[in-house]
Amino acid sequence: xxxxxxxxxxxxxxxxxxxxxxxxxxxxxxxxxxxxxxxxxxxxxxxxxxxxxxxxxxxxxxxxxxxxxxxxxxxxxxxxxxxxxxxxxxxxxxxxxxxxxxxxxxxxxxxxxxxxxxxxxxxxxxxxxxxxxxxxxxxxxxxxxxxxxxxxxxxxxxxxxxxxxxxxxxxxxxxxxxxxxxxxxxxxxxxxxxxxxxxxxxxxxxxxxxxxxxxxxxxxxxxxxxxxxxxxxxxxxxxxxxxxxxxxxxxxxxxxxxxxxxxxxxxxxxxxxxxxxxxxxxxxxxxxxxxxxxxxxxxxxxxxxxxxxxxxxxxxx
Amino acid sequence: xxxxxxxxxxxxxxxxxxxxxxxxxxxxxxxxxxxxxxxxxxxxxxxxxxxxxxxxxxxxxxxxxxxxxxxxxxxxxxxxxxxxxxxxxxxxxxxxxxxxxxxxxxxxxxxxxxxxxxxxxxxxxxxxxxxxxxxxxxxxxxxxxxxxxxxxxxxxxxxxxxxxxxxxxxxxxxxxxxxxxxxxxxxxxxxxxxxxxxxxxxxxxxxxxxxxxxxxxxxxxxxxxxxxxxxxxxxxxxxxxxxxxxxxxxxxxxxxxx
Numbered sequence: 001x002x003x004x005x006x007x008x009x010x011x012x013x014x015x016x017x018x019x020x021x022x023x024x025x026x027x028x029x030x031x032x033x034x035x036x037x038x039x040x041x042x043x044x045x046x047x048x049x050x051x052x053x054x055x056x057x058x059x060x061x062x063x064x065x066x067x068x069x070x071x072x073x074x075x076x077x078x079x080x081x082x083x084x085x086x087x088x089x090x091x092x093x094x095x096x097x098x099x100x101x102x103x104x105x106x107x108x109x110x111x112x113x114x115x116x117x118x119x120x121x122x123x124x125x126x127x128x129x130x131x132x133x134x135x136x137x138x139x140x141x142x143x144x145x146x147x148x149x150x151x152x153x154x155x156x157x158x159x160x161x162x163x164x165x166x167x168x169x170x171x172x173x174x175x176x177x178x179x180x181x182x183x184x185x186x187x188x189x190x191x192x193x194x195x196x197x198x199x200x201x202x203x204x205x206x207x208x209x210x211x212x213x214x215x216x217x218x219x220x221x222x223x224x225x226x227x228x229x230x231x232x233x234x235x236x237x238x239x240x241x242x243x244x245x246x247x248x249x250x251x252x253x254x255x256x257x258x259x260x261x262x263x264x265x266x267x268x269x270x271x272x273x274x275x276x277x278x279x280x281x282x283x284x285x286x287x288x289x290x291x292x293x294x295x296x297x298x299x300x301x302x303x304x305x306x307x308x309x310x311x312x313x314x315x316x317x
Numbered sequence: 318x319x320x321x322x323x324x325x326x327x328x329x330x331x332x333x334x335x336x337x338x339x340x341x342x343x344x345x346x347x348x349x350x351x352x353x354x355x356x357x358x359x360x361x362x363x364x365x366x367x368x369x370x371x372x373x374x375x376x377x378x379x380x381x382x383x384x385x386x387x388x389x390x391x392x393x394x395x396x397x398x399x400x401x402x403x404x405x406x407x408x409x410x411x412x413x414x415x416x417x418x419x420x421x422x423x424x425x426x427x428x429x430x431x432x433x434x435x436x437x438x439x440x441x442x443x444x445x446x447x448x449x450x451x452x453x454x455x456x457x458x459x460x461x462x463x464x465x466x467x468x469x470x471x472x473x474x475x476x477x478x479x480x481x482x483x484x485x486x487x488x489x490x491x492x493x494x495x496x497x498x499x500x501x502x503x504x505x506x507x508x509x510x511x512x513x514x515x516x517x518x519x520x521x522x523x524x525x526x527x528x529x530x531x532x533x534x535x536x537x538x539x540x541x542x543x544x545x546x547x548x549x550x551x552x553x554x555x556x557x558x559x560x561x562x563x564x565x566x567x568x569x570x571x572x573x574x575x
Binding site: 056059060061062063079080082083085086087088089091092093094095097098106107109110111112151154155 | 319320323327330331334335397398399401402403404405406407408409571573574
């Protein structure tokens, strides 16, 4: 069985600040994480949580204060490993005096590809990201979404084994997001390892084999999206319609959307609630279990982190 | 080496597409105006006037490009974050830095050569002929190009660890100081303590000696430039550039991008 595609060990990054840089802010604290070969790994966390810091450390754009990381078994300081890695920065920006085809050709030159091979791959990539008709336009005329597509194309141009994408969905319209999702799934089908950061949790739930949740520079949990959240049923959801006005006390607890009502009750309360609804003449549309979502798990962590930060601030004073 | 060349060619392409070479139009207009006017205002010294004016213009225009674009070579890539995608490729930071340096030096070579051609046309217009006594003008142009390469290396070094504005100020400051290296060495000991005099002298050897590259007066008066000076200046520029670029690589290789 192959080893992990990406592994970090106590990876830490402090940023000095203040007069003479005597103070420090910890952006990433002792990250121990593994991304298995062939999986799609989602790195989720709020803005400023340390997602981009981690990715920049992995790509050698910034240097760790402590700890180490390896990609495909090689230390991140080894530039040669970049042959097998594709990376798309957050909100990518490229040389705006070049066309998309030229910028891709430029990047391809660093992978020792022949001119014919370069041309072939550039055309294939432009088609893949839906830019085949815009390939000869200078990037200064591109929209944010189009630049994002160029970013994706340059990341997978050289057929890398590991693809690291920093917020690949940001700035994209629904069509663009769907296309990026399809490309990620295609990469997975081809046996590639994909790690991407996002704060769009639905994307992570839809695409990822596993996710890592990072808040306040610390990894708070890793696992399959379903494993991370509490799998116990949190309650029952009843959807119903009410043809005539009713004074049922339950209606005060329900939320109304048009003609439909949505009521959330505990499992113990369900039968009594159904009885009351029947008496009121309601038409039951559905009854389903309510489970905790990744979003709730995530929000709980964020709120706990904020509360901790506020408590730390008070104790410092 | 392929990777250094790829960055260099792209840097050259950037300069061309960002219309840096448009300065040549200004230079051409200056040379045309000077050629027409010089015959009317300076009888007998037309050659000297046109050469001095031409070489000064080549030097000033080249310096503006070397300082302002030299400082932007790295800082612009960091500010716009175009460097992120590039450094994720199998390219080492020193390869990127050298590519940037050679790209701008290539741009300056093309620009300087084009201006030199303009100057030769102007000399031909004024004198109706060219002779072997005009060779020092070409050597003077070569020295200007060497000087510009040194300025690019310095601006690249400063831009690796400070803001673009400070990098511009440092480069210009060092350039001006480098024009007075000989004066620093010749300062009479009487005006300062012996310790200070020794320090000033040592310091003068650290500064880039731009004075050596100025042979404008010799070229204007068609005096031969010794071969030893050509060799000396070439070696000096190569060695000094190598030292400055090594320092730039040392700084840039440890730099955290934003």
